[in-house]
Amino acid sequence: MATTRTAHTVWEGELLTGSGTVTFDSSGIGSQAVSWPSRAEQANGKTSPEELIAAAHSSCFSMALSHGLTGAGTPPTRLETKADVTFQPGTGITGIHLWVRGEVPGLDEEGFASAAEDAKKNCPVSQALAGTTITLSAELA
Numbered sequence: 640m641a642t643t644r645t646a647h648t649v650w651e652g653e654l655l656t657g658s659g660t661v662t663f664d665s666s667g668i669g670s671q672a673v674s675w676p677s678r679a680e681q682a683n684g685k686t687s688p689e690e691l692i693a694a695a696h697s698s699c700f701s702m703a704l705s706h707g708l709t710g711a712g713t714p715p716t717r718l719e720t721k722a723d724v725t726f727q728p729g730t731g732i733t734g735i736h737l738w739v740r741g742e743v744p745g746l747d748e749e750g751f752a753s754a755a756e757d758a759k760k761n762c763p764v765s766q767a768l769a770g771t772t773i774t775l776s777a778e779l780a
Contacts, residue, residue, distance in 0.1 A: 648673065661686060679728045689732065693722040696764045700737055703762035707754050708743055716742040717780070734772045742780045752777045 644666075650659035658674040677685035697720040708715050721738040739755055746754075755777035759765055765773055 658685075661691070678726060687726070689724040689726045692732070692735070692764075692768070693724045696724070696735060696737065696762075696768070697722040699762045699764035700739070700758055703765075704739065704741070704755055704758035707758050707761075708741075708746070711754065713743050713746040713750070716744060718742075732771055734774065735768065736774045736776070739775070739777045740780050741777070746779070748779055751779050 645664040646661055647664060648659050648661045651657050655675050658672060660670045661673050662670040672685040673687060674685055677683060678687035678689065682690070700722070701718050701720045704718055704720075705715055718739060718741045723736045723738070725733045725735070727733045737755075737759060741751055741755075743751055755775055759773060759775045
């Protein structure tokens with residue numbers, strides 16, 4: 640069964656001086672302010688499309704890695720994933736780097752790195768962002 644998740648944004652004004660609000664409709668977790676300066680300069684308490692992509696990618700990757708490790712008989716105790724999404728004004732998103740550190744009893748560094756590469760390639764968000772260079776650093780705790 641397919642699922643659909645929804646968010647919406649209301650934007651007021653011009654790009655450089657305007658601002659908007661992103662609302663997370665499906666989860667009901669609230670709304671976040673967004674603006675061009677929060678995207679291209681400093682966050683200053685506001686979010687950006689790139690931060691939202693980073694949240695989506697880090698959580699999706701963690702789920703995919705957990706699933707792969709469990710399926711291979713080495714379920715993780717803990718996975719900590721960070722996604723850095725780089726935005727260059729005038730160019731767009733220029734890359735995403737995933738950092739993962741895991742606690743996986745019975746698995747060596749090579750096995751963990753291999754599982755992490757597989758998760759990077761196969762997580763649905765990675766696949767949706769296939770037009771972007773995605774790099775990975777993986778290490779066991």
